[in-house]
Amino acid sequence: MNKIGFFLFATLVCTSLxxxxxxxxxxxxxxxxxxxxAEPAKASExxxxxxDVGVASNPDxxxxxxxxxxxxxxxxxxxxxxxxxxxxxxxxxxxxxxNGQVVGEQSTDLTLSGAATTNLEFVKQGxxxxxxxxxxxxxAIAGKPAGRQEIEVTKTxxxxxxxKPPAGA
Numbered sequence: 001m002n003k004i005g006f007f008l009f010a011t012l013v014c015t016s017l018x019x020x021x022x023x024x025x026x027x028x029x030x031x032x033x034x035x036x037x038a039e040p041a042k043a044s045e046x047x048x049x050x051x052d053v054g055v056a057s058n059p060d061x062x063x064x065x066x067x068x069x070x071x072x073x074x075x076x077x078x079x080x081x082x083x084x085x086x087x088x089x090x091x092x093x094x095x096x097x098x099n100g101q102v103v104g105e106q107s108t109d110l111t112l113s114g115a116a117t118t119n120l121e122f123v124k125q126g127x128x129x130x131x132x133x134x135x136x137x138x139x140a141i142a143g144k145p146a147g148r149q150e151i152e153v154t155k156t157x158x159x160x161x162x163x164k165p166p167a168g169a
């Protein structure tokens with residue numbers, strides 16, 4: 001498992017454990033109150049279980065996960081979440097690692113029950129292109145860090161960096 005995959009896995013495990021601990025500490029009466037239909041879903045009920053970064057959406061809404069991108073490409077953060085949410089704010093920042101500058105930010109309010117995929121797109125405005133270098137996508141749910149993924153923008157892609165399109169496509 002590469003460093004990025006391990007970090008993402010460790011982050012998700014820690015987040016899951018944290019959510020589980022919060023529910024146990026609250027006790028049964030508090031847990032029952034959070035499932036009441038009259039009360040809006042709390043952010044702790046929504047969990048990010050995968051963050052994939054790619055260039056195009058599949059028919060099911062997911063993306064083929066990539067770590068390297070070309071300067072002119074659209075970059076898509078595909079958030080796979082689980083849980084219940086009613087108007088829970090979710091934001092994704094694209095940060096250039098060399099200087100800490102936020103070069104893109106997208107947000108949405110999620111209302112869902114169960115598993116869902118939400119894609120947020122980052123496109124360099126105007127005729128501009130992404131500066132070659134390392135970037136990090138940071139996801140926050142209700143203002144709390146929920147995941148991150150490092151990517152690289154490079155002028156050329158090494159052989160085998162992308163799946164081959166089907167013949168005739």
